[in-house]
Amino acid sequence: MTDLSVSSLIDAVEQADSPERLIQAVQSLAAARSELSIPTLIRALGFNNPAAAAAAVQGLIEMGSPAVRPLLDSLDDYNYGARAWSIRALVTIADPEALAVLQAAAAHDFAPSVRRAATKGLGALRWSLLPLSQQVAAQRSAADILLTVTQDTDWSLRYAAVVGLQALGLAAVQPTLRTQIVDALQQLAETESDLAVHARVRRAMVQLADVLSRDRDLDNLPLLP
């Protein structure tokens, strides 16, 4: 697709004069898969039109990492709806550049649904996009927030934190982080009074047990350069 035709698709979004035309125009722009469309797709998150926002999020997700920095730079602190869409896009793209923003959203966003999405997403970032030297620190920092969220009063956030910890434990580059996560889950299994969260903790421990035993087999080998 030429830059010229992308710019005419962008114009169509700017000039849409009915909700239906807006949705149509955002869908067409998203389908163009051009990096030039990113700022306009991000603006479409704030139009208070759920179908247009959903199409824009889909387009941004398909764009992947190039959309991350613009999304982070334009996070709308004053438009809750737009921010929620941005966080969802960042969670799905899963680029670790979004770590700090997802940590903040997981810890204290206004909406539980956004907190749940960010919490789960924190465990499932694509860590290998970072240089190995930074992966350890980034994973530790994600674990800190997840461990805090396991103490939240809302069961659904504790549940999401366990899901996040399971993913992070499986992806941990440092066996000591994995051990620390398993220890924390073990402690939760003893203290968690909610039946559903308790069941999810047990499930996470089963999932991590295999990897943990592999770590023990490798105990004497250096894992990191």
Add this chain to the structure above:
Amino acid sequence: MESFEPQDRSPSDEAAAALTVEQAVANLTHSDLSLRYYAAWWLGKFRVKDSAAVAALVAALEDESDRTELGGYPLRRNAARALGKLGDRRAVPGLTQCLMCEDFYVREAAAQSLGMLADASCIPALLPLLHGGLAAAQSVPGRPHLAQPYEAVMEALGMLAAGTDWQAEAIALIRPFLEHPVERVQYAASRAMYQLTNEPQYGDRLIQALSADDINLRRVALSDLGAVGYLPAADAIATAAAENSFKLFSLKGLLERQVDPSRSDLSADAVRLMDLMDRLL
């Protein structure tokens, strides 16, 4: 389920000042009626299980001083709601009396709380509220409610009557409400019928309700399916057209019936439910 009632006063921000248990109990007989009303709400909200609090709330069920223009009893309503949350069965006789109160919202709150207190002795007082069946279950002119709090009564019977001497009578009285013109009343009947009979046809009716046109009705159906933990509904819940948070809470109800904390392994159904829940986060 909280009912909206225009005459109800919500505690204002300044009234929401921190109370101690002693103050709240003392305020239940304060000369300022709004402080009484607020104290009753506060004791329920913070689940103050202190026996002085329970006794004071039970006394407040007979309050005569706090009346609305239409003759309602705001303090009784709040006291009845609070007592359901405190889990103390000493409240059962007083709440059972409230089922005959002239104020609809007092009857509704009492029925809801009696359902929570898991004491079957109130069943003979709940059943008459369903008498007259569909013919009696009409809306009251000028008021936003039916003659009786049918949803709350059927919900309570669904929780309490299984395995009791009143089970057959409860089923016979509830069954006609499956055909009530108000969908929410139908759902409450389906839910109670499922709890009392364990027949899948009633759970399946709630699954069908997940396709209702009105999102509020779909949310009610999600909540009912979660409350009865109807496992065959799992996939329909996960794909229903409603917010993830409602679906997550509904699936939680299903999951809780599939886990046994005393066993070391998780069932295949429990794992399947958690997979569905993980995707809704």
